Amino acid sequence: FLPSSMELPPGPTTEEQMERMRGMIFDRPKSLSVSEDGEVKSGSMEYLTRYVISQSFDAPACTEAFVLTYRQFGATPGEIMKYVETFFKKYVETFFKKPDNTTPKVKHKKGDKPQETLPPPLPILTERIVQFFKLWINVAYHADFQQAGLLAILLDFLKNKIHPVDARDGTTNAYQVKLALLRANDNYHKARKKKEEKDEKTEKQRNLLDISATTLAEQLTYKEALMYRAIQPPELLNLSWSSKNKNNREVARNVVLMVERSNKVSYWVATEICMCKDLRKRVQAMKRFINVAHKCIGMKNYNTTMEVIGGLNNISVQRLKKTWAELPERYQQMWQDLTVLMDTKNNYSEYRNSIGVAKQQNIPAVPFLGIFLRDLTFIEEGNSDKIGKHANFE
Structure with a gap:
């Protein structure tokens, strides 16, 4: 929660956020190949990452297919994470910077101590990135976030990038990602335990040869x-x-x-x-x-x-x-x-x-x-x- 004395700058409308997101996905015609019926056929990994983030709610199967197969196209987990961070950073900057490239100041009531300047909430992209992470975690938690070392990078991104522009409703989107991580970790260890029990049972079954x-x-x-x-x-x-x-x-x-x-x-x-x-x-x-x-x-x-x-x-x-x-x-x-x-x-x-x-x-x-x-x-x-x-x- 934010201090009651803080007045946040007004956030952009939903239409403005959607338009800006679409613009950042299709701003380079050569980066994505689109069919006549509007379906994305191919593209650079950076712009495909942007596209599947935008589709994480409307077409989750598309996002899941992407996080399952991106390695086959030569990309690494770290590169995908950088594409997400770059997309988010550029998106926020388009709203957070004034025309003169200065940062808007937060107004404080008299007597309050100065507080850190925060940008307006940007739920359209924030929620989609969070959904993208949740799907990614569900599909490849162990391989990408544990073995590939993305866990610390993701937590830092949630704390320092997502949280400042997160929805101010008491239950943040960043919390949803952390909850997904906890569940994935729990499921992973349960699966390992189940496998160990199965291996132990199989080993006992080998007594059949006795x-x-x-x-x-x-x-x-x-x-x-x-x-x-x-x-x-x-x-x-x-x-x-x-x-x-x-x-x-x-x-x-x-x-x-x-x-x-x-x-x-x-x-x-x-x-x-x-x-x-x-x-x-x-x-x-x-x-x-x-x-x-x-x-x-x-x-x-x-x-x-x-x-x-x-x-x-x-x-x-x-x-x-x-x-x-x-x-x-x-x-x-x-x-x-x-x-x-x-x-x-x-x-x-x-x-x-x-x-x-x-x-x-x-x-x-x-x-x-x-x-x-x-x-x-x-x-x-x-x-x-x-x-x-x-x-x-x-």
Whole structure:
């Protein structure tokens, strides 16, 4: 609040402030390129900064897009801040200076001590700059105001530049920016804490690898057997599972679910291995999954076996040369046996022989679904529905 004894010089009208702001944005035709319908297409970073400040209320999405992308055009946070300060300074000077370039004096009542001279309130630009800062803080508080060191510069600007011409209504616009800073700081630390808790939870979840390979294989087999049995014959017709049409894919809902699960399990295997920062732990994780795949073969669960092999064959895992080199010879041989069994050579001949034996011996099995889908695709695409006018019943 200002002392009651102070008489402020009369402020410019809203129309005068708006006109002056527009004039300072479009005073250099070459600095902004405007389309026929009045939309700004391009411009110098300084004048684009002025433009998005003017639009911070009417088009906040435009301002947010600017503060998100300005770095891509070679500008730095410090440069954007200087453009804001320059815009504000020149704007204030156009109202604050008399024609003879002298500063208007504030009148005091008799007996009062001289007070600092203050300019008139200029809410039009002040409020827009404040809104610009609030949007900027919400979008890039940590990167621009903490890491890039703008926080102290912003606070100084609010205190020494914005506050003197701020609205005199008891709740200043500068306070709104400080409140936005406090909220952004609070949200940032909450997000960090949440991430740390998530990382801690993830680390605890890694104890899953402490479960025996047999137990993991049993649980994976149980889950996949249930999903496999849920697939109905109509789901395997007309390549419905690979259709781009949502309704067609819904027909093959259980097939789609199992395909999605297969991808998730493969990525889970690769992720668990790659998340181990220590070489020794990576080797242990790799051994565990090779053992799980080996146990699944013993349970005739070929689908999970292929999922684990897919994860181990992921490029992110295959490039871990030191980890593979540290793998004990026993596990190297187990891995070799697995890859031979599920090799694509001769149309998966080794796998087909193995599951054929299980079928002859009436042993329950979870087949590799990918083989069925591949064979069905060849059947659908390699045979026409009709022979002449007749249905191709064969």
